Amino acid sequence: MDKNKFIIFCIVFLAGFLCANFAFYVFLYGFELPFSNNLGFFNEPNKSAPHDIIKDNEIEVLDDRVIIHLSKPSVSKYAPTGSMIPVFDNGANGIRIKPNSIEDIEVGDIISFRKENILIVHRVIEKGKDEKGDYFITKGDNTNITDGKIRFEDVEYITVGVIW
Numbered sequence: 001m002d003k004n005k006f007i008i009f010c011i012v013f014l015a016g017f018l019c020a021n022f023a024f025y026v027f028l029y030g031f032e033l034p035f036s037n038n039l040g041f042f043n044e045p046n047k048s049a050p051h052d053i054i055k056d057n058e059i060e061v062l063d064d065r066v067i068i069h070l071s072k073p074s075v076s077k078y079a080p081t082g083s084m085i086p087v088f089d090n091g092a093n094g095i096r097i098k099p100n101s102i103e104d105i106e107v108g109d110i111i112s113f114r115k116e117n118i119l120i121v122h123r124v125i126e127k128g129k130d131e132k133g134d135y136f137i138t139k140g141d142n143t144n145i146t147d148g149k150i151r152f153e154d155v156e157y158i159t160v161g162v163i164w
Contacts, residue, residue: 048108048125053097053160070160073097076112078121083140084110088162094121096157102134105152110159111138113150121159122147 060067073095080090087110088094096112099105105124112121125146126137135149 050109051106070097083143085142087141093163094159095161096159099155099158102152111155112157113154
């Protein structure tokens with residue numbers, strides 16, 4: 001094999017190797033931001049924002065504070081997983097409430113639920129019913145992998161606000 005053919009072979013091999021690894025990464029993890037939001041063809045159709053849980057009359061804006069009237073709220077911190085970037089990540093403070101019924105949760109809401117004894121905070125992308133009852137399908141905003149069917153009894157909180 002002459003020198004030029006060997007160089008071309010190496011370039012083609014390297015390009016194929018890099019493309020295969022990139023394709024595997026995208027298949028496994030999806031495009032991480034900023035790719036998914038800046039390029040329209042990567043955006044998911046029918047993405048929904050959380051529904052309006054806090055009504056205007058429940059918010060007071062004063063000169064030195066903001067008061068939000070909620071029943072039994074709590075503050076949450078987040079693990080640095082990157083799954084919910086750009087909405088939140090490590091360092092953000094969440095405001096959350098306990099849902100009373102399945103009707104309190106809509107597509108687009110961000111919920112905290114237990115799966116294999118780990119508390120996960122992801123967005124509801126689908127709400128449905130099967131032979132076992134009502135369920136939610138959730139996933140992180142920054143991943144293409146869903147969490148499977150989540151039952152209401154596994155849901156601990158609904159995120160109603162994030163403070164950075």
